[in-house]
Amino acid sequence: MLLAWFAAPTFQRWADATISVPLDRVRVATVVRGDLVRDVSVQGRVVAAVSPTLYSTASGTITLNADAGERVIEGQVLAIVDSPELANQLQQAESSLEQRQVELERQRIESRQLALEKRKAADLAKVALVAADREKRRADQAYELGVISVIDFEKAQDDLQNAQVAHRHAVADAGLFDERLAFELRASELELKRQDLLVQNMQRQVDDLAIKSPVSGIVGDLLVDQKAAVSIDTPIMAVVDLTRFEIDAQIPESYADDLAVGMQAEILLGGGKFSGELVAVSPEIVNNQVNGRIRFSGNAPTNLRQNQRLTTRILLAEHPNVLLVQRGQFLDTGAGRIAYVVNEDGLAKRRSIEVGARSLGAVQIIAGLDQGDTIVISNLDPFRSADTVLLTD
Numbered sequence: 205m206l207l208a209w210f211a212a213p214t215f216q217r218w219a220d221a222t223i224s225v226p227l228d229r230v231r232v233a234t235v236v237r238g239d240l241v242r243d244v245s246v247q248g249r250v251v252a253a254v255s256p257t258l259y260s261t262a263s264g265t266i267t268l269n270a271d272a273g274e275r276v277i278e279g280q281v282l283a284i285v286d287s288p289e290l291a292n293q294l295q296q297a298e299s300s301l302e303q304r305q306v307e308l309e310r311q312r313i314e315s316r317q318l319a320l321e322k323r324k325a326a327d328l329a330k331v332a333l334v335a336a337d338r339e340k341r342r343a344d345q346a347y348e349l350g351v352i353s354v355i356d357f358e359k360a361q362d363d364l365q366n367a368q369v370a371h372r373h374a375v376a377d378a379g380l381f382d383e384r385l386a387f388e389l390r391a392s393e394l395e396l397k398r399q400d401l402l403v404q405n406m407q408r409q410v411d412d413l414a415i416k417s418p419v420s421g422i423v424g425d426l427l428v429d430q431k432a433a434v435s436i437d438t439p440i441m442a443v444v445d446l447t448r449f450e451i452d453a454q455i456p457e458s459y460a461d462d463l464a465v466g467m468q469a470e471i472l473l474g475g476g477k478f479s480g481e482l483v484a485v486s487p488e489i490v491n492n493q494v495n496g497r498i499r500f501s502g503n504a505p506t507n508l509r510q511n512q513r514l515t516t517r518i519l520l521a522e523h524p525n526v527l528l529v530q531r532g533q534f535l536d537t538g539a540g541r542i543a544y545v546v547n548e549d550g551l552a553k554r555r556s557i558e559v560g561a562r563s564l565g566a567v568q569i570i571a572g573l574d575q576g577d578t579i580v581i582s583n584l585d586p587f588r589s590a591d592t593v594l595l596t597d
Contacts, residue, residue, distance in 0.1 A: 247515060251451075329374035
């Protein structure tokens with residue numbers, strides 16, 4: 205009788221369950237309340253954020269002053285292009301500039317000489333005007349005394365008018381001549397300035413024959429041979445800036461709509477975590493993946509290497525104070541709508557649930573479960589959609 209009393213609960217559990225599954229074949233987890241960070245883990249490749257390629261600035265013969273892998277500093281001359289044609293063009297431009305300077309000085313001297321002649325003519329016209337005015341006054345006095353004829357009196361008036369007209373025209377001609385000379389000098393000065401700008405441009409091109417490093421770093425692969433003949437815009441070498449690295453990450457297409465510039469990231473290296481930020485997202489999808497660039501937010505590790513592989517965790521969203529449970533295969537086999545809640549008697553009862561955001565290690569529970577519930581998170585196929593399953597030891 206006592207044995208039957210102890211065995212009754214066990215028989216009742218068997219009676220309530222449709223099927224039984226060994227407990228060691230399932231995994232369980234407890235529903236808790238906490239913060240859920242939705243993220244995605246991707247593999248990234250370390251690339252230099254700044255890695256400029258240097259090009260030949262003219263046609264000529266290249267002389268390399270640095271070898272591949274050599275450390276260089278900003279402003280260091282890495283190669284020199286020998287271009288006799290460009291050097292000759294600079295000499296011709298400088299000679300033309302000197303010639304224009306001499307011509308301008310000669311024009312200024314001639315302008316002063318011609319202006320002096322015009323002013324001399326205006327001064328002579330003024331002297332003639334003064335003389336004609338004096339003769340007019342003498343004629344007026346003589347006419348009043350009746351000692352000259354009317355014709356001589358009128359002639360003195362005509363001579364005064366002629367002198368006045370000649371003087372006005374001489375003064376106006378001198379003024380216009382000064383304006384014309386100033387205009388011609390201004391045109392010559394502009395031509396000289398244009399030639400000076402041409403010389404400066406040619407000098408800049410000659411100076412650019414010495415190709416300098418735009419950053420401090422190391423020289424990458426040399427793209428031309430020593431003393432090789434190169435044409436303009438021929439790639440010569442690349443310089444890698446070792447102080448600024450980024451992570452080139454390939455992100456699955458399924459996360460493309462969730463990505464946004466400015467998202468935070470965690471970069472794993474040697475057991476340590478470094479903060480980062482998503483700074484670029486490609487607008488196109490290639491091979492079911494989206495290319496993204498992640499930049500270190502703080503101090504980057506000092507032992508990074510070009511093309512080194514790193515694991516990066518991109519934080520897509522954060523959901524504070526929500527119900528969540530450890531992620532498992534029950535999401536796939538139950539389509540995210542079914543969970544088996546395990547009670548103290550070892551019975552797993554089927555329950556409809558609704559899940560929300562998912563992270564790599566957890567999933568948000570929106571409805572169907574309460575805090576403290578223990579559910580099966582492993583594969584639900586052995587349960588065969590039964591309402592109640594007995595978990596046996």
